[in-house]
Amino acid sequence: MITREILASVFLAKNVAVVGASENPDKTGYQVLSNIIDGGFRGEIYPINPRSNEILGIRCYSELLAVPEDIDLVVVIVPAKFVPDVMRQAAEKHAKGAVIISGGFREIGNIELEQEVMQIANDNSIAVIGPNCQGINYPPNHLCATWPLLTSQGAMAIIAQSGTIGATMAGWAEEDGIGFTSVVALGNKSGVGEIELLDYFAEDPATRVIALNIEGVNDGAQFITMAKRALAKKSVVVLKPGRTAKGAEAAASHTKSIAGSDQVFDAVCRQTGLIRAEGIAEFYDYAKILGLLQKPAGNRLMVITSSGGSGILAADTADDLGIRIDKPDGATIDALRAVLPNQCVLSNPLDLTGDATARRYLDALEVVIQSDDADAYLVIFGDPIENAAQMLQSIRNKTEKPIIAAFLGGGEVEKREVPLMNAAGIPVFPTPERAIRALGALLRKK
Amino acid sequence: MITREILASVFLAKNVAVVGASENPDKTGYQVLSNIIDGGFRGEIYPINPRSNEILGIRCYSELLAVPEDIDLVVVIVPAKFVPDVMRQAAEKHAKGAVIISGGFREIGNIELEQEVMQIANDNSIAVIGPNCQGINYPPNHLCATWPLLTSQGAMAIIAQSGTIGATMAGWAEEDGIGFTSVVALGNKSGVGEIELLDYFAEDPATRVIALNIEGVNDGAQFITMAKRALAKKSVVVLKPGRTAKGAEAAASHTKSIAGSDQVFDAVCRQTGLIRAEGIAEFYDYAKILGLLQKPAGNRLMVITSSGGSGILAADTADDLGIRIDKPDGATIDALRAVLPNQCVLSNPLDLTGDATARRYLDALEVVIQSDDADAYLVIFGDPIENAAQMLQSIRNKTEKPIIAAFLGGGEVEKREVPLMNAAGIPVFPTPERAIRALGALLRKK
Numbered sequence: 016m017i018t019r020e021i022l023a024s025v026f027l028a029k030n031v032a033v034v035g036a037s038e039n040p041d042k043t044g045y046q047v048l049s050n051i052i053d054g055g056f057r058g059e060i061y062p063i064n065p066r067s068n069e070i071l072g073i074r075c076y077s078e079l080l081a082v083p084e085d086i087d088l089v090v091v092i093v094p095a096k097f098v099p100d101v102m103r104q105a106a107e108k109h110a111k112g113a114v115i116i117s118g119g120f121r122e123i124g125n126i127e128l129e130q131e132v133m134q135i136a137n138d139n140s141i142a143v144i145g146p147n148c149q150g151i152n153y154p155p156n157h158l159c160a161t162w163p164l165l166t167s168q169g170a171m172a173i174i175a176q177s178g179t180i181g182a183t184m185a186g187w188a189e190e191d192g193i194g195f196t197s198v199v200a201l202g203n204k205s206g207v208g209e210i211e212l213l214d215y216f217a218e219d220p221a222t223r224v225i226a227l228n229i230e231g232v233n234d235g236a237q238f239i240t241m242a243k244r245a246l247a248k249k250s251v252v253v254l255k256p257g258r259t260a261k262g263a264e265a266a267a268s269h270t271k272s273i274a275g276s277d278q279v280f281d282a283v284c285r286q287t288g289l290i291r292a293e294g295i296a297e298f299y300d301y302a303k304i305l306g307l308l309q310k311p312a313g314n315r316l317m318v319i320t321s322s323g324g325s326g327i328l329a330a331d332t333a334d335d336l337g338i339r340i341d342k343p344d345g346a347t348i349d350a351l352r353a354v355l356p357n358q359c360v361l362s363n364p365l366d367l368t369g370d371a372t373a374r375r376y377l378d379a380l381e382v383v384i385q386s387d388d389a390d391a392y393l394v395i396f397g398d399p400i401e402n403a404a405q406m407l408q409s410i411r412n413k414t415e416k417p418i419i420a421a422f423l424g425g426g427e428v429e430k431r432e433v434p435l436m437n438a439a440g441i442p443v444f445p446t447p448e449r450a451i452r453a454l455g456a457l458l459r460k461k
Numbered sequence: 462m463i464t465r466e467i468l469a470s471v472f473l474a475k476n477v478a479v480v481g482a483s484e485n486p487d488k489t490g491y492q493v494l495s496n497i498i499d500g501g502f503r504g505e506i507y508p509i510n511p512r513s514n515e516i517l518g519i520r521c522y523s524e525l526l527a528v529p530e531d532i533d534l535v536v537v538i539v540p541a542k543f544v545p546d547v548m549r550q551a552a553e554k555h556a557k558g559a560v561i562i563s564g565g566f567r568e569i570g571n572i573e574l575e576q577e578v579m580q581i582a583n584d585n586s587i588a589v590i591g592p593n594c595q596g597i598n599y600p601p602n603h604l605c606a607t608w609p610l611l612t613s614q615g616a617m618a619i620i621a622q623s624g625t626i627g628a629t630m631a632g633w634a635e636e637d638g639i640g641f642t643s644v645v646a647l648g649n650k651s652g653v654g655e656i657e658l659l660d661y662f663a664e665d666p667a668t669r670v671i672a673l674n675i676e677g678v679n680d681g682a683q684f685i686t687m688a689k690r691a692l693a694k695k696s697v698v699v700l701k702p703g704r705t706a707k708g709a710e711a712a713a714s715h716t717k718s719i720a721g722s723d724q725v726f727d728a729v730c731r732q733t734g735l736i737r738a739e740g741i742a743e744f745y746d747y748a749k750i751l752g753l754l755q756k757p758a759g760n761r762l763m764v765i766t767s768s769g770g771s772g773i774l775a776a777d778t779a780d781d782l783g784i785r786i787d788k789p790d791g792a793t794i795d796a797l798r799a800v801l802p803n804q805c806v807l808s809n810p811l812d813l814t815g816d817a818t819a820r821r822y823l824d825a826l827e828v829v830i831q832s833d834d835a836d837a838y839l840v841i842f843g844d845p846i847e848n849a850a851q852m853l854q855s856i857r858n859k860t861e862k863p864i865i866a867a868f869l870g871g872g873e874v875e876k877r878e879v880p881l882m883n884a885a886g887i888p889v890f891p892t893p894e895r896a897i898r899a900l901g902a903l904l905r906k907k
Contacts, residue, residue, distance in 0.1 A: 331704050358568070
């Protein structure tokens with residue numbers, strides 16, 4: 016039984032050994048060690064490799080047993096056949112967890128070898144992440160035992176069967192300025208699975224949204240129970256590829272997951288309130304918006320833009336999803352007319368036109384947030400609008416209603432302003448279409 | 462009648478005047494002038510403003526007539542009511558073209574003022590871009606008379622009713638390392654419209670693909686004739702927002718376009734071979750792939766990946782679009798077994814697993830391109846794979862079949878490798894889903 020307490024001592028490990036650390040920059044054993052170091056881990060780091068005395072400037076030990084103290088977390092990157100022995104040594108060193116990056120187990124038919132490893136783990140209460148996984152990343156403990164090097168702390172707990180999907184999500188979150196609480200790569204998930212991690216992150220105060228990528232569930236009933244429990248505390252977004260016949264076939268050869276009926280899984284999502292994403296970009300967008308905003312009171316959206324063309328794309332996508340784009344009432348139009356130049360189109364979308372400045376957005380937004388015409392606002396910046404983030408923050412402080420943004424065509428100004436907005440809790444998307452689809456996910460929240 | 466010769470002398474202008482140039486960095490008249498300078502325009506630049514002697518270090522003139530020579534191109538950023546006088550002066554200076562960025566014409570009901578401007582233009586054979594547009598960008602002449610500053614020369618001709626959509630496309634093309642031949646913002650398109658520009662870029666040797674964003678067409682029959690003529694020489698991708706009732710309403714207030722029936726336009730696209738995009742990201746992806754690759758001989762795709770999870774996403778999207786993911790034949794599997802480590806999954810997707818290097822991709826690709834199992838290849842890099850671009854280029858030189866790539870979860874390595882691949886003519890997409898949808902567009906080509 017892997018409890019929250021055990022997982023906490025894995026994530027908050029006070030020291031870490033890297034078994035299979037390597038001096039060769041092409042090897043995973045080098046990259047992981049170097050990311051743990053460069054990620055700023057503050058505890059002792061023990062590279063283990065019988066053929067080196069020192070790697071990356073750190074004393075290297077021949078085996079775990081040679082390390083002069085107990086070890087909280089063991090990261091394993093040696094060939095599969097050596098893993099049972101590593102696990103026995105880890106047990107002697109009272110390890111709380113083992114992140115087994117090594118492949119070559121159940122996924123290629125070596126079921127017995129995997130069972131042997133798990134037997135040792137279970138006998139010694141060692142929480143196993145993997146095997147055949149891409150490691151873990153836990154910024155609150157500056158522990159980047161994976162690749163690539165990413166370090167931004169945020170509120171999104173990423174649980175990913177696919178290491179690449181996890182790393183991609185974390186990479187986007189870092190670039191966007193929102194960060195993540197964790198990336199846990201499940202791999203063969205023979206020890207720690209989605210159940211234990213949903214349980215953990217549901218109770219984690221730093222986590223506001225859980226992004227869960229799975230290819231199958233080990234136990235359907237248990238999954239539903241745990242999903243409901245997690246959903247009572249957090250938003251949960253799910254990406255479960257293998258929707259189609261060809262996809263399910265690929266999933267079966269990837270992790271030997273039994274995908275089950277996709278329709279059944281879809282029904283489970285609708286019933287429990289899990290927000291399902293269709294692809295990896297939506298997975299990220301949905302997790303981002305659900306981590307930052309509350310569900311609006313209704314589905315009436317007001318679009319404020321400097322780009323007429325982008326406003327039309329927003330209106331199209333909103334219409335596709337049944338999100339209402341109602342015209343502002345007469346009083347609002349009159350109030351807008353009083354503060355805006357006459358080339359502006361006083362409708363919904365409200366088009367501030369291409370020479371709009373942050374000041375013009377502020378004037379317009381101060382009017383529209385006073386009215387009861389809309390339940391949420393999409394602010395589209397279609398030009399290099401300086402100080403857009405600061406302006407939007409001041410508006411955000413004056414209304415309870417959710418504000419989302421899209422920024423495009425803004426060159427260097429856009430690159431500066433976007434992370435500032437995201438970091439201030441206003442989710443920004445690279446296109447109006449993605450912004451509206453994300454809002455659609457927020458509206459689907461139970 | 463705006464001929465190709467007139468348009469050529471606009472794009473290849475030997476000098477340019479900016480009427481309404483400004484010393485105030487918040488003003489469009491400053492940004493455009495500064496982008497023309499910073500974009501590296503090599504001819505004379507004449508800022509025009511009666512209240513300045515010098516702007517950005519360049520001598521400023523009180524009016525066009527004060528400039529000591531004839532002027533090829535006049536960029537106009539003064540209030541609408543002054544534009545007729547500017548046009549009369551431009552005529553005296555034998556201007557070939559006027560890019561009228563100023564708004565305040567037909568789009569807000571000032572039809573007569575616009576007619577007055579166009580009368581002067583037509584009487585003097587001045588090609589008008591706009592009015593109410595975001596200018597033009599023509600890297601072959603280092604002429605960035607728009608915003609933001611973008612300068613990368615490539616093979617994509619961007620014609621955009623919406624300045625933001627044009628700027629966004631060009632920005633992505635610059636970031637991706639593929640560049641563009643032009644961005645022409647149509648605005649009210651009272652002079653130069655899609656007909657003249659399709660005609661021009663169809664004959665432009667530097668252009669391989671035309672990306673056309675319109676909200677309506679002025680003359681349906683003429684549009685079909687010209688589209689067919691352009692399609693005989695180039696690929697053409699169209700983004701026409703206003704698909705939905707709400708979108709069409711927004712389009713009507715944006716450019717007073719009569720959108721016409723969306724079904725009719727869709728039928729025109731299918732009939733002529735115009736590739737229609739649904740949103741701005743697809744608009745870019747489709748233009749990118751059509752500018753770089755030939756249509757494959759069939760729809761059998763082989764997926765090669767370091768990420769099993771990404772391979773499943775690719776298989777799902779392929780299945781959605783009817784793109785075949787067939788298993789390799791026995792001989793190919795045997796040949797792969799001989800060169801790949803045993804954790805690899807020898808199927809389609811071919812999973813090289815998370816510790817794959819460029820060398821392992823090379824070994825696998827050299828086998829698969831020998832077989833006749835597939836008509837195209839999608840190579841997914843799901844990890845920081847060093848030298849991925851160089852490896853893929855060497856494979857590309859050994860096969861006639863199209864190769865596309867997706868790169869994700871690759872951190873800094875990804876940022877370095879992606880533009881190299883794109884620049885080498887191998888289109889890279891940020892997700893497997895987008896890569897496959899782009900391939901779907903390539904397969905729809907007539």
